[in-house]
Amino acid sequence: MIKIEQLSKIYGQGDDQVVALEPLDQQINAGEFVSIIGPSGCGKSTLLRLIASLEDPTSGSVTLETANLKRPVGFVFQDAVLLPWKTVAENIRFPLDTTGVSRKQANEKVAELVELVGLKGFEKSLPKQLSGGMRQRAAIARALADDPPILLMDEPFSAVDLLTRETLNDELSRIWQKTGKTILLVTHSVEEAAYLGSRVMVMSPRPGRLKATYDVDLAQPRGEQTKRDPKFLDLVSELRTLMREMTS
Amino acid sequence: MKGRIKPVLEYSAALLVLLAAWWYVSGPMGMPAYLLPSPASVAELLWSMLMNGKLLPHLAFTMQNIVIGLVVGSVFGVLLAYAFFKTPALSDYLEGPLVVIQTAPKIALAPLIIIWFGLGLTAKIVLIFSLVFFPVFAGALAGFRSIDSRLHDLAQLMNLSRFQRFLRIDLPAALPGIFVGVKIGAIQALVGAILAEWMSGSDGLGYLMTFATATYKTPLLFGAVLLTAFLGLAMHAILNEIEARFLSWSTPNEH
Numbered sequence: 001m002i003k004i005e006q007l008s009k010i011y012g013q014g015d016d017q018v019v020a021l022e023p024l025d026q027q028i029n030a031g032e033f034v035s036i037i038g039p040s041g042c043g044k045s046t047l048l049r050l051i052a053s054l055e056d057p058t059s060g061s062v063t064l065e066t067a068n069l070k071r072p073v074g075f076v077f078q079d080a081v082l083l084p085w086k087t088v089a090e091n092i093r094f095p096l097d098t099t100g101v102s103r104k105q106a107n108e109k110v111a112e113l114v115e116l117v118g119l120k121g122f123e124k125s126l127p128k129q130l131s132g133g134m135r136q137r138a139a140i141a142r143a144l145a146d147d148p149p150i151l152l153m154d155e156p157f158s159a160v161d162l163l164t165r166e167t168l169n170d171e172l173s174r175i176w177q178k179t180g181k182t183i184l185l186v187t188h189s190v191e192e193a194a195y196l197g198s199r200v201m202v203m204s205p206r207p208g209r210l211k212a213t214y215d216v217d218l219a220q221p222r223g224e225q226t227k228r229d230p231k232f233l234d235l236v237s238e239l240r241t242l243m244r245e246m247t248s
Numbered sequence: 249m250k251g252r253i254k255p256v257l258e259y260s261a262a263l264l265v266l267l268a269a270w271w272y273v274s275g276p277m278g279m280p281a282y283l284l285p286s287p288a289s290v291a292e293l294l295w296s297m298l299m300n301g302k303l304l305p306h307l308a309f310t311m312q313n314i315v316i317g318l319v320v321g322s323v324f325g326v327l328l329a330y331a332f333f334k335t336p337a338l339s340d341y342l343e344g345p346l347v348v349i350q351t352a353p354k355i356a357l358a359p360l361i362i363i364w365f366g367l368g369l370t371a372k373i374v375l376i377f378s379l380v381f382f383p384v385f386a387g388a389l390a391g392f393r394s395i396d397s398r399l400h401d402l403a404q405l406m407n408l409s410r411f412q413r414f415l416r417i418d419l420p421a422a423l424p425g426i427f428v429g430v431k432i433g434a435i436q437a438l439v440g441a442i443l444a445e446w447m448s449g450s451d452g453l454g455y456l457m458t459f460a461t462a463t464y465k466t467p468l469l470f471g472a473v474l475l476t477a478f479l480g481l482a483m484h485a486i487l488n489e490i491e492a493r494f495l496s497w498s499t500p501n502e503h
């Protein structure tokens with residue numbers, strides 16, 4: 001469970017102050033898939049970075065009920081952020097190598113993850129030899145390697161082409177169902193948010209704040225039929241209208 | 249493999265042309281041997297010195313000093329650069345002075361180094377160290393500072409210890425920058441080693457040069473100069489090989 005209390009973030013000081021996130025309260029239950037959408041500057045990435053402790057909050061707190069794990073969260077960035085001098089397999093194994101998991105155990109885990117994200121045959125490739133979509137798959141596998149209960153994803157698919165994006169969306173949905181992780185996904189795409197999330201948080205910009213939340217009442221597992229479901233289409237159009245109001 | 253053979257051929261062709269010109273000037277053109285000994289006489293001398301064991305100790309001495317100076321200078325250069333990178337206060341105060349000191353030609357300090365550190369090995373290593381240190385320091389600092397900030401995020405997410413962070417992320421990420429410095433430092437190390445041997449001692453290729461000059465043994469002088477040039481080439485080749493093997497990830501892809 002993630003408990004967010006009066007969490008806010010202000011960058012800069014005095015007249016140059018920018019309020020990235022106004023005080024926000026939210027509770028995210030274990031096993032939820034929360035999509036976060038909003039126009040640029042709405043603080044959605046800031047929220048994610050605050051939850052991951054990559055930034056210090058100006059006020060408020062984030063409590064992760066994860067039994068004091070060394071690494072409670074896996075994080076997937078907009079770009080893959082792989083270590084360019086390591087192969088795909090070494091990159092995926094990196095979180096395990098740095099916590100003293102035995103080499104044999106780690107390699108088994110890597111083989112399993114490579115299979116899961118569909119990178120079989122590319123274990124020994126360097127990141128520069130892969131396409132953007134494949135790098136992103138490797139990054140997702142790395143984030144899953146030491147089995148964190150929470151997965152935070154900051155626009156993970158914005159740099160990949162549409163077709164790959166849809167494939168990765170389906171894979172992510174499958175991974176979520178299989179592992180039961182708590183996932184927070186920041187995205188620009190209302191379809192992606194509605195398609196994947198069990199809940200959608202909509203944020204508005206300047207200053208960044210939470211505008212609305214929607215529970216997504218769509219059957220699991222989701223697939224092509226979801227995209228034709230009238231409930232899905234209604235939600236997408238409602239979200240889109242909301243987004244448009246904010247940007248106009 | 250094809251890409252490797254071409255430069256070797258080019259090098260060999262250039263060397264052959266030089267050798268032919270040298271042979272022509274010293275032989276058919278009739279340049280006196282005390283000004284320009286023939287390639288054959290130089291080769292003969294080097295061969296006989298190699299056989300009677302008078303050459304390798306000098307070569308080994310010079311190489312040993314270069315390697316020690318290069319390694320020690322590089323290690324200290326990288327460590328200080330990392331300290332500067334991690335402690336902005338340190339670099340605020342010391343970076344300016346350090347650059348000013350660097351502009352002083354260290355070769356001019358060589359006699360002072362001899363006075364301070366004596367005629368032995370220490371002074372030689374110190375001189376080489378002083379020449380190697382700064383290029384490696386500058387390259388490493390640039391390397392550390394150009395690390396993708398998202399790799400720092402990654403290190404934080406992974407909850408890495410300081411040591412893990414240095415060894416597994418910061419050092420490898422800065423390696424291309426460090427290597428630029430080491431390549432410059434290696435050339436400087438050769439210069440420093442020869443210079444130090446000119447000034448004191450009775451070992452090394454530099455010493456052979458001063459000895460040959462003082463005793464008008466021109467073939468020996470040529471031999472020592474040639475060996476120094478080959479030593480430089482060999483170091484260059486070794487460093488290129490290391491770069492190709494360990495830093496290929498940092499160059500754009502070939503296909």
